[in-house]
Amino acid sequence: MTSKPRALALAFGWLLAIASTQVSASLNVFACEPEWASLVAVLLPDAKITTATTAWQDPHYIEARPSLISAMRNADLAVCTGASLEAGWLPSLISRAANRHIKPGSDGLFFAADHTPLHQSHEHVDRSMGDVHPEGDPHLQLSPDAVPRITQALATRLSALAPDQSGIIQQRYLRWRGEWNLQRQTWRAAAEQLEGMIVVTQHSTFDYLLRWLNVAVVADLEPKPGLPPSSRHLRDVLATPLLSDAALILVASYQDDRPATWLANQSGVPKVVMPATVTGKPGQQSLQNIIGLLVDALLTHQAPRNVD
Ligand SMILES: [Zn+2]
Known part of the structure; x- marks a missing residue:
């Protein structure tokens, strides 16, 4: 006679255990x-x-x-x-x-x-x-x-x-x-094509990826990391001898792009604004997506501008 309440109690305890598992x-x-x-x-x-x-x-x-x-x-x-x-x-x-x-x-x-x-x-x-x-x-x-x-x-x-x-x-x-490693092979192939490319950036937002891709940063729109671009520093960047060889000016979507716009207008080097992280938009929901977008943007702009 005591077995039924005991069975009920066990079942109840089991349900509680499931509930607590779901909470955790x-x-x-x-x-x-x-x-x-x-x-x-x-x-x-x-x-x-x-x-x-x-x-x-x-x-x-x-x-x-x-x-x-x-x-x-x-x-x-x-x-x-x-x-x-x-x-x-x-x-x-x-x-x-x-x-x-x-x-x-x-x-x-x-x-x-x-x-x-x-x-x-x-x-x-x-x-x-x-x-x-x-x-x-x-x-x-x-x-x-x-x-x-x-x-x-x-x-x-x-x-x-x-x-x-x-x-x-x-x-x-x-x-x-496994998926990351597969994508990495694609990025590595791109890095071989991009070797020797130079760019201008604003802050070190993309530096790890650029370095991995063999892309050199020739100038930073910030005079020091974390200091906003000043007009004096921008004039120095404009006078940088290698600027004419830069493929693009890369800024992140969260940055004020007016300094990059000014430099692009003055130098003719195109400005490219890219997300530095996932955005939630279709095709931008994983870090692999974002790296892929950046690699594509770099490949698009890599055509040498000073052909003999
Ligand atoms: Zn920072």
Whole structure:
């Protein structure tokens, strides 16, 4: 006679166990930039992700607005770039959110830059002179070498936070890695064609990818990393002897493109505005998509302009 209530209790307990598994399956993730949100979505599609910035916002400078503080307060994991990219706003956001899981050194705070070597910005000066990258260049979201390391580390971190899903997270990572490696072969073939190309940039936003593709940066519209282009510096860039050999002036969609427009008008070197991260638009939803777009833009502009 006691077996029926006991069976019911066991069944109820089993249902509770399923419910708690489902709760743990749906992690709340705070992503500082869209690129990390896109990788979390690949590895853990069920995660509830809040992204602090878009491709049209400068990730160095955003406002710690109340909706972001609230999202940070409720997050199980924050995924950010680190290396001071978010130094102007993330520490304050973390402090105001007061989430005991998310603080420096805890498993709840993942910094991409901790998992891959950083290049130095092409002109490195100390912070007192205006360098916003004292620890090295944090714009590594388009690096064909860095992104796989970061994604692997992110898969490990997500598995630790959602251990019931570690097997499927690993499978998704391996599938993603296979696709990345396949694309990498295409980019490598492009790099052979692009060798010797030179460009002008604004900030180090695309530097990792350009370096990987054998494309040299001949001038930066910023006088120092993080300092806005000044008219004096732009005149110096215009006088750069190699400028006439530059294939294009590359600016990111979040940057003010007026300095690049001025230089393009003065020099005849075309200006190209490209997203520096995923945008959510069709064909721009993965980092592979964005790298592919950049490679295509570079190949389009590589035709030598000074043919004998
Ligand atoms: Zn920067």
